[in-house]
Amino acid sequence: MQLLPIRRDGTIADQTLPLPPEAREVLSTFAGSYAKAFLPPWIGYIAVENAEAVGTCAFKSPPAGGRVEIAYFTFPAHEGRGVATRMARELISLARTTDPSVQMIAQTMPSENASTRILRKLGFVHACDAQDHEIGHCWEWHLPRDSGT
Numbered sequence: 001m002q003l004l005p006i007r008r009d010g011t012i013a014d015q016t017l018p019l020p021p022e023a024r025e026v027l028s029t030f031a032g033s034y035a036k037a038f039l040p041p042w043i044g045y046i047a048v049e050n051a052e053a054v055g056t057c058a059f060k061s062p063p064a065g066g067r068v069e070i071a072y073f074t075f076p077a078h079e080g081r082g083v084a085t086r087m088a089r090e091l092i093s094l095a096r097t098t099d100p101s102v103q104m105i106a107q108t109m110p111s112e113n114a115s116t117r118i119l120r121k122l123g124f125v126h127a128c129d130a131q132d133h134e135i136g137h138c139w140e141w142h143l144p145r146d147s148g149t
Helices: 021-033 083-098 114-121
Strands: 002-005 044-049 052-059 067-074 103-108 125-132 136-143
Touching: 002 083, 021 044, 021 052, 044 083, 052 083, 067 083, 083 103, 083 114, 103 114, 103 125, 114 136
Parallel strands: 067 103
Antiparallel strands: 002 044, 044 052, 052 067, 103 136, 125 136
């Protein structure tokens, strides 16, 4: 898997890569959100496998208070193939390479679902209930620093 950085203007370096409609929407969303913060590598990415855009993943913002939140979304045509797990694993690796001291977190809907299974598989533990400005009540997950993921 290759992660292509989403630039400040909402584009990616490979302009020849065919993008599904969901990806184009994601790119414009990032361009808007970057007005608040654009600090690579703590940005969004298009995930590519076999010369095809398969999903998007991101650090929701640069680290704050020693923590950074990851997020991921598999494009519908690629669901059920482990894409989200690989994207999350790539983000974890990037964060650990950049700043090994940062605590990685994730938030999910407050019920068992594909995302909770992915996080558990990667070593995250359910830490608490939380409030998110986008989804409301949610579960917060933490990756222990000594996790082997």
